[in-house]
Amino acid sequence: MKWLYLFLYEIKHALIKIRRHGILCLSSAMAVFVSVFLVSICLIVGLHVDSFSHNIESDVRIHVVLQTDIDQSQIEEIQNQIQAISNVDTIEFSSKDEELELMIQEKGEAFELYRGENNPLANAFFVTVKDGSQIEKTAQEIENMEVVSSCVYGGSSVTQLMEMLQKIRKVGYGTAILLIFLSIYLIYNTIRTTIYSQQSEIAIMRTVGATQSFIKIPFELQGIFIGLLGSGLTYFLIYFGYQKVYEILDGNLFIRLLSLIKPGDLYHQIGWIILLLGIGIGWLASSMAVSKYVRKNR
DSSP states (O other), X not given: OHHHHHHHHHHHHHHXXXXXXXXXXXXXXXXXXXXXXXXXXXXXXXXXXXXXXHHHHHHOOEEEEEOTTOOGGGHHHHHHHHHTSTTEEEEEEEOHHHHHHHHHXXXXXXXXXXXXXXXXOOOEEEEEESOGGGHHHHHHHHHTSTTEEXXXXXXXXXXXXXXXXXXXXXXXXXXXXXXXXXXXXXXXHHHHHHHHTTHHHHHHHHHTTOOHHHHHHHHHHHHHHHHHHHHHHHHHHHHHHHHHHHHHTTTEESEEEEEOOOHHHHHHHHHHHXXXXXXXXXXXXXXXXXXXXXXHTO
């Protein structure tokens, strides 16, 4: 009961500090809001880049065309050889008749004349890979097999797109980290200002025997409340803003491969991150500020 009473007292004392220094606390909360909002945008971009990359990897397949003289009895052995390549995920066999039907769909009805014994095409495989960034290397490894006539996967444009998405993700996460440090610095300065304005009060508390933790906790709680307010505003804006953007774009960023994450899934992924980030930033900044002051004036 004693610890509960002390904790409630510390909360009450923190709320009093917030009321006394409302303008400073509000400015800190706005700093948290702006910083956490920008961090959230970077996280959303990073999550979408991951989603886009996964969609592209799952949709892009290597079309492995075999030599025309390959006998049907050799198909299973060739499939096992391709499956043994480390980056290969799944293999789907496509007979020369199925290849012709695909060509008819793509090129037109003129190729219907080649149905039956006149079919000049060869058997093939459609290969999916585990790591899309290594698709060029995997395709080259398959094409080096003597039984393979050619491999087609989309060329360098696919790998360039994957590399570009990876760079965007790294820039987004790097920017998020910088913004976190910036917000910590801003709140640190605000809490330090409020501490200096209460030097006499802190001195009296030290004189009557208050411990360092008893002095520090109200300031740390103040930082947590500021962080919670800023992150709460961020979550509110993201919640309604992303839903509107999703509806305007009809769930896709131009094409199906660049499909947006569903709002419910996005909120589940970043909602708790936003709240914990705001609380963590507020607590860390205030803890650093008050700890430095207490050590300096010990």
